[in-house]
Amino acid sequence: MILRFFAAFVLVYAFGFLGFAVSLPQPLAGQETDAVIVPTGGAGRIARGIEVVDQGLAKELFVSGVDPEVKPGEFAAQFDVPQRMMNCCVTLGYLAVDTRSNAGEAAQWLKENEFQSVRLVTTDWHMARAASEFSNSLPEGIVIVRDAVPSNPDLATLYLEYNKLIAAAISQGLPV
Template sequence: MIARLAGFLVLAYAIGFVVFALTLQAPAGHIKTDAVLVPTGGAGRIARGLEVLRDGDAKQMFVSGVDPEVKAKEFAKEFDVTAREMRCCVTLGYLAVDTRSNAGEAAQWFASNDIRTVRLVTTDWHMRRAAAELAYSIPENVTVVEDAVPSVPNLGQLYLEYNKLLAALVTQGWTG
């Protein structure tokens, strides 16, 4: 009986991984939101967030998890952000160090800026976990649009992210 249960769990885990790896999230179209949230850490995320902002699909952009040594002027220069855009529309968050704290930092920013709709911009392989952590941290009345940045992850990245997703779901009590 235990061997069958163990076999079933291994099979369910393997099937879950295959589904996870084959169904990565996709970019969102032109959907208007109050803000765009960009957790740092992956190629193309900030560029996509700025594209959303500049296209008028969001009024503000919050970049979570910026290294405390990076100053606003350095960020602006690195990503070709104008001084006007930095003043009006781009906020850098320096508190987060991982996906869970990105969600917490963003939730605080949402509350203090009366954000009701947000576009989450992150890498396709990272989207499910980032969205789950964010959903767990924000009120139910905040709508999240998932906008994945396409990538070409290797098997190791997918395997690690799948396990991190499962751990996040377990620690959240399978809610989110």
């Protein structure tokens, strides 16, 4: 009986991982939102957020989890952000240290700015967990649109992220 339960658990886990690994989300094209939020940490995320604002698909960009030692001028230089865009449309958040605190930091910013829709830009393998954390943290009624940055994750990255997704779902009391 215990062996069958364990075998069933392993099968469900393995098929869940396989489903996660083969169904990574894709970039979003053309949909406008009030703002775009980018949690730091993955290649291409910030560039994609800047591109979204530059194309007029969002009015403002919030980058969450920026290292406290990074000054706005350094950020602008590193990511080739024009000064006019930095002045009007880019806010750097320095408080977050992980995905859950990215969501909390972004929620506060969205509430202060009274935005109704937001584009979440993060790496494809990170999107499921990030969207879950953001959905639980953002103020009621804010529409979240997912815009994944394509990557080529290795098996270890996918395995770690899948386990983090399961742990986050359990801690939030959500079905996986």
